[in-house]
Amino acid sequence: MAKAKTKIVKAKTKKKSIDQLLKESAIVKLDLACGANKQGKDFIGMDMFPYPGVDIVHNALNFPWPLPDKSVNMIVASHFLEHVSASGIDPHLSDLIDLLIKNKILKEKEITDLMGEHRIFSNFIRLLDECWRVLKVGGQMAFVGPYYQSIGAAQDPTHVKPLCEASMLYFDPEECGGLFWNFYKPKPWKLEMQSFEGSGNIEVIISKRDIKPYEERIKSHLEVEN
Numbered sequence: 185m186a187k188a189k190t191k192i193v194k195a196k197t198k199k200k201s202i203d204q205l206l207k208e209s210a211i212v213k214l215d216l217a218c219g220a221n222k223q224g225k226d227f228i229g230m231d232m233f234p235y236p237g238v239d240i241v242h243n244a245l246n247f248p249w250p251l252p253d254k255s256v257n258m259i260v261a262s263h264f265l266e267h268v269s270a271s272g273i274d275p276h277l278s279d280l281i282d283l284l285i286k287n288k289i290l291k292e293k294e295i296t297d298l299m300g301e302h303r304i305f306s307n308f309i310r311l312l313d314e315c316w317r318v319l320k321v322g323g324q325m326a327f328v329g330p331y332y333q334s335i336g337a338a339q340d341p342t343h344v345k346p347l348c349e350a351s352m353l354y355f356d357p358e359e360c361g362g363l364f365w366n367f368y369k370p371k372p373w374k375l376e377m378q379s380f381e382g383s384g385n386i387e388v389i390i391s392k393r394d395i396k397p398y399e400e401r402i403k404s405h406l407e408v409e410n
């Protein structure tokens with residue numbers, strides 16, 4: 185696993201390593217992009233800014249996150265996913281970075297320390313893949329954000345991803361016979377529940393599926409892409 189650039193907040197009263205944070209509770213709960221409103225003291229808060237309550241200051245689009253595989257029981261993301269763009273890193277930039285590495289102008293480590301992975305097709309898909317990686321099998325992720333037709337979705341100049349009731353169809357291989365999942369074959373989720381109000385929020389719960397039944401299909405998809 186490549187190491188992404190990260191910083192742990194060093195508040196006067198609290199200097200905890202990620203290891204300590206993970207060991208503190210039998211049930212590890214991650215509040216992704218918690219801002220200054222962490223769900224509770226029993227959550228590990230991650231955000232790109234060092235707001236009060238943030239335990240891990242890390243840009244969630246800098247992959248991988250400084251959390252081990254299968255280390256988290258539950259993820260909550262409140263009003264964050266609408267900030268994650270559907271597109272990823274411009275392929276021209278990725279090619280340029282490859283060239284800089286190939287010509288020994290920059291070292292791979294310098295790139296990963298600065299920006300994590302440099303070949304990302306879609307930040308939104310990569311982010312959900314990363315949530316899947318850090319969750320234990322069966323672990324749940326709950327998120328809430330503005331429904332795409334609401335004023336809340338349109339008003340914020342930093343919102344880039346519309347969220348609708350069909351968004352998660354692309355992440356669950358068992359929904360609609362895999363019709364939508366087959367397009368990009370991300371890590372497999374189970375859509376557990378969702379509800380939305382046309383002029384308000386959409387709330388979704390998904391859980392991590394075991395990859396085994398889907399592994400071959402994901403592998404062949406990646407081989408075709410490369």
Ligand SMILES: C[S@@+](CC[C@H](N)C(=O)[O-])C[C@H]1O[C@@H](n2cnc3c(N)ncnc32)[C@H](O)[C@@H]1O
Binds near residue numbers: 219220230264
């Ligand atoms: C609308 S606020 C929501 C904060 C909190 N979860 C809540 O419900 O009140 C969005 C949060 O996402 C954080 N954020 C945006 N992009 C991020 C990124 N790439 N990585 C980590 N945090 C990010 C912002 O710093 C901000 O705290």
